[in-house]
Amino acid sequence: MFFARLHVLAERAAAKRDPNVLLHRQACFLAGMDPTRTATAWLAQTTRARRAITFRTWSPLWPDARSVVTSLANQGDPEPLRDFLAHAHPDDACQRAALSYSAYWVGEIPYRQCDDSFMPAPLADWHGSVLFRHLVQRLNPTHPFIDLNIHNIWALLAVRRGLTLGNPAEGRTLLDRSIRILDSDRICPQSRQELAAIVYSLRADGITGTGTDR
Structure with a gap:
């Protein structure tokens, strides 16, 4: 009902x-x-x-x-x-909206918004570590939003490149999970391309996996 x-x-x-x-x-x-x-x-x-x-x-x-x-x-x-x-x-306005929408939802943006106009605006001074952790924890091939989570991580790292260096444990987990998902057939071609770019970026930054994520 x-x-x-x-x-x-x-x-x-x-x-x-x-x-x-x-x-x-x-x-x-x-x-x-x-x-x-x-x-x-x-x-x-x-x-x-x-x-x-x-x-x-x-x-x-x-x-x-x-x-x-x-x-x-x-x-x-x-x-x-x-x-x-x-x-x-x-365009960049939609990409910013995707990140701001998610950052607000997970509490990364601490102040209350009275309408949606904040979404496409230039990114505020929120750090990104809360959103990064949230997305990495949900990087699971069976998650219903797996493609969205991959896209948001890809977009987040494009504007907050230092997140993986500032959160090395999450960076290692991200690499492990990304490699595992790339070996699956649960994501779309766009997600596969974005995830491959994430793996390349992590390795370029010297991030290595833990080998323990299953």
Whole structure:
């Protein structure tokens, strides 16, 4: 009943003359936690309805689309998320939004934001170690957001290159897990390319694996 009501809430939020994007996004995000997976059909329908949207840069619809595709991944369908990663990060504003969104969610950004405008703005002075640790801990081929986690690590290390040197234990764990995932068939070609770049960067920085991560 709860998830059925979320469906109604999402539809009402999207159908208004002035759509409530934040309410729609939150409803779709929560729907991804439906253990019966009955939310999958209407989330997929929402994704199809938004496929015509082309992101040339960040817009308020960007985090809404992200919530829908991550919910679908949580429901067992990773393809919309992979498509989003491939086509909805066309410029630096979207890449910054991806990192700021995640950093805020894990508590890396300590101050409260009243709206989404902080996402595409120039990166604030947050360090990145909290987000880095969070992502490395979730670098598991069976994680529903594995492709998103790989992309975010790749993007984070591009702007915070010193993170692996400042967090050597996490850097070694990242190398071990990256190599293991590259040996699997659980990620998409884009993720494989980004993960290979991460491994190359780690080795170039002198990071060696522990050999203990399994």
